[in-house]
Amino acid sequence: MGERRVTVTVTDGVADVRLNRPEKRNALDPAMFEALVTTGEALASDPSVRAVVLSGEGPDFCAGLDFTAFRAMAQGERLSLQVDLPPTTGPARATGQRAAYVWAEVPVPVIAAVHGHALGGGLQITLGADLRIVAPDAALGVLEIHWGLIPDMTGTQLLPELVGRDVAKELTLTGRQVSGTEAVALGLATRTDPDPRVAALALAADITERNPDAVRWAKRLLNQAGRVDLATGFAAEQQAIGELIGSPNQVAAVHKRL
Structure with a gap:
């Protein structure tokens, strides 16, 4: 070792x-x-x-x-x-x-x-x-x-x-x-x-206490900022939010806050 x-x-x-x-x-x-x-x-x-x-x-x-x-x-x-x-x-x-x-x-x-x-x-x-x-x-x-x-x-x-x-x-x-x-x-x-x-x-x-899907998307999107054109970045942002809303991990995150 x-x-x-x-x-x-x-x-x-x-x-x-x-x-x-x-x-x-x-x-x-x-x-x-x-x-x-x-x-x-x-x-x-x-x-x-x-x-x-x-x-x-x-x-x-x-x-x-x-x-x-x-x-x-x-x-x-x-x-x-x-x-x-x-x-x-x-x-x-x-x-x-x-x-x-x-x-x-x-x-x-x-x-x-x-x-x-x-x-x-x-x-x-x-x-x-x-x-x-x-x-x-x-x-x-x-x-x-x-x-x-x-x-x-x-x-x-x-x-x-x-x-x-x-x-x-x-x-x-x-x-x-x-x-x-x-x-x-x-x-x-x-x-x-x-x-x-x-x-x-x-x-x-x-x-690690956060929604792992949101964490991964956040890193991906923030890494793109300034490296892709705005239209591409905005489209990726909407793809992410569309996938996250209502997903099991997102629902669990909401219930933790209620």
Whole structure:
């Protein structure tokens, strides 16, 4: 069990997912990339899962790429290309992109609980989550520019949606690290908590009390906002409400409030 790069425990509909390489600050190597993708895809197809909490074992969430990856790059190699994954029909095709975006494709809410460092690829993994609860003293940063690179795990596309284009450029072009507190102010994180994992698990438990069909539809519709034209978005909204009204889970939700 200790050699598994990602561990998963599902309790009462909440999947507690943890990056499990604490001695390396949960750094990303080929095995970690593969574990993130396969774990996310497995959870996406598990109907018993109603919310996901994504965190890291040890003192950090994820400090980014393993240093062996940078050494390989100096020789013109990309270690992520060594990962043998089945093909996907989603928009993220490269291994690193899939490791981050798979959490956006999980149909239930994914909450990233961030403590310590979330840097480079580690930060980009959090971008695939729906919500980010961070420790006030956490350190988040787009560090790729320090290595002569650009963020290539969805960061160039998803970061501007959260912080705006100009702030995304500043963070990307300078590699400046921000605290959890500043991350919230910038829109990079949802809120702070001194114990983000406990707070994330409590939020996930609250979500599991809601109509699971409405929760899934809400995530799908909100993910579409700004990415599809208004006519498509409005039509999807009406499809959702048409399916939800009078459904068993919706009726049960009404009775709980009466």
